[in-house]
Amino acid sequence: MQALIAECFSLRSINALLPTSVDVAAIAMLLIFVPLFVALTLRAKGGRRIPLRPIAAYRRLQALVSQAAESGAPVHVAMGTGRLGTDATLESLMGLTMFDYVARRASAANQPALGTVGDATLLPAAQAVLHQARDDAGYGERYTGREVEFYGPEPLAYSAGSYAAVVRQRPLGNALLGRFGFEGLWLAESAASLGMARIGGATDPSSAALLAISVDDLLVGEEVFAAGAYLHRPSHLGSLATQDIFRIVAILAIILGVILTSMGYWR
Amino acid sequence: MARILAIIAAIACGLLMLVDFFVPDPVIDALGAILIEGVLILAAFALLLGVLNLLGVHARTNGSPASRRYSAILLVALLATFGIGVLRPASDELAWIFDYLYFPLQATMGALLAFFVVSAAYRTFKLRSVSALILLITSLVVLITQLPFSATLSPLLPAAREWIYAIPVTAGVRGILLGVSLGTIATALRVLLAVDHPYA
Numbered sequence: 217m218q219a220l221i222a223e224c225f226s227l228r229s230i231n232a233l234l235p236t237s238v239d240v241a242a243i244a245m246l247l248i249f250v251p252l253f254v255a256l257t258l259r260a261k262g263g264r265r266i267p268l269r270p271i272a273a274y275r276r277l278q279a280l281v282s283q284a285a286e287s288g289a290p291v292h293v294a295m296g297t298g299r300l301g302t303d304a305t306l307e308s309l310m311g312l313t314m315f316d317y318v319a320r321r322a323s324a325a326n327q328p329a330l331g332t333v334g335d336a337t338l339l340p341a342a343q344a345v346l347h348q349a350r351d352d353a354g355y356g357e358r359y360t361g362r363e364v365e366f367y368g369p370e371p372l373a374y375s376a377g378s379y380a381a382v383v384r385q386r387p388l389g390n391a392l393l394g395r396f397g398f399e400g401l402w403l404a405e406s407a408a409s410l411g412m413a414r415i416g417g418a419t420d421p422s423s424a425a426l427l428a429i430s431v432d433d434l435l436v437g438e439e440v441f442a443a444g445a446y447l448h449r450p451s452h453l454g455s456l457a458t459q460d461i462f463r464i465v466a467i468l469a470i471i472l473g474v475i476l477t478s479m480g481y482w483r
Numbered sequence: 484m485a486r487i488l489a490i491i492a493a494i495a496c497g498l499l500m501l502v503d504f505f506v507p508d509p510v511i512d513a514l515g516a517i518l519i520e521g522v523l524i525l526a527a528f529a530l531l532l533g534v535l536n537l538l539g540v541h542a543r544t545n546g547s548p549a550s551r552r553y554s555a556i557l558l559v560a561l562l563a564t565f566g567i568g569v570l571r572p573a574s575d576e577l578a579w580i581f582d583y584l585y586f587p588l589q590a591t592m593g594a595l596l597a598f599f600v601v602s603a604a605y606r607t608f609k610l611r612s613v614s615a616l617i618l619l620i621t622s623l624v625v626l627i628t629q630l631p632f633s634a635t636l637s638p639l640l641p642a643a644r645e646w647i648y649a650i651p652v653t654a655g656v657r658g659i660l661l662g663v664s665l666g667t668i669a670t671a672l673r674v675l676l677a678v679d680h681p682y683a
Contacts, residue, residue: 239505242505243505245668249669249672250672253669253672254676257676299526300526301519301522301523301526306666306667306670306671309670309674309679310670313679336526336529336530336531336532336533337525337526337529339532339533339536340529340532361539362536362539362540362543365536365537366533366536366537367537368533370589372588372589372592375592380550380553384546384547384550401596401599401600401603402592402596402599404603405599405602405603406599408606419663421655421656421660424659426600428607429600429603429606429607430599430603430606436659437658437659437660437662437663437666438662438663438665438666439662440663440666441663441666441667441669442666444679451678451679452673452679455669455670455672455673455678456669458669459662459665459666459668459669462665463661463662463665466661466665
């Protein structure tokens, strides 16, 4: 009986029935994830309320952006050194999403914006985001292309350049979201020495640990990917809910796995 | 219309790369390789755009006199390195710039990190909350157990370090990675299904 149950749980036995190199677990996960994702996204787009737990970093950013609209100082969004088209793409996209929110709020108030990027592939994307935000707010003529600054993909060149931009523009606060290594700490501490507010997030645990000791509010792990849902994109709520459901399932699966392994039913 | 075309192109490319990941087919592999090569070419052109942006930002800077001086230094350094790189690639002059200017500057900035870690850690370890207390105690234990003579202080210290690494740290990191994996899938699907289209 134990052997039968173990065989049923073994993905190797399912893989043996299929052509080589087809990852059954990944396909099975996608087949469950996609319909759930579509259903919950449609639900969110239909205006159905999906409750969110409060995340301090996003609340602080919203407050900073509101203050910035009144004070005339920008909020600096540092989008890191990640390159679009690599494994850093999705983190960088979240940095762009945050910049989109800040740029839209700044544009609506006809105020300056400030974004820094460390990789050239991010530059046209960030400029397009700002251009669109200025156009949508009716201040298209204000777009110059120089409110997004590029300082090279080398971490230290990027942090030094971004620091120079911060010193020059004196933003109200700094939001670091994207791919960061130790340059995240460099930038956050430099901003701290100027007495500026800092929020930041990274998906890599070691980078998050460095940011954790320096920023006022940290985004860690999946919180990074929730930027749109929390800030200004209700359509992202569906994917956030799907993530939460899968996380609960993963936790239950881990508990079940521990029990089955302890009882000898799992190889 | 351009927006719709961009969305269709992005979805088509994304689906092709997804199929390429799951299905080992030589034709799909070749198409995927062409797309990846296209990304590399675009990235090279984007770098040119980046250099133009750098020139634009620093040629028209309207900050303080000091800031204008730094911008001038940046522009001179950029143009000099670019000129030498184009006229005499792989030359001793170019190597000199990296060996005697770039790497020492990099090392200097890297060295500052140590001070940043200390100042950040000092602020973090101020006992403002229970989590700060836990962080302080854990850090102290790990720090002390890094010392060569820590085992002579107490035989429990090395075991405590092993326990910290094996149980709470591993559990925390795995939790973060699990959340990141789910977030990655959700974000990729948002782009793939055009719920989110940051490119258009």
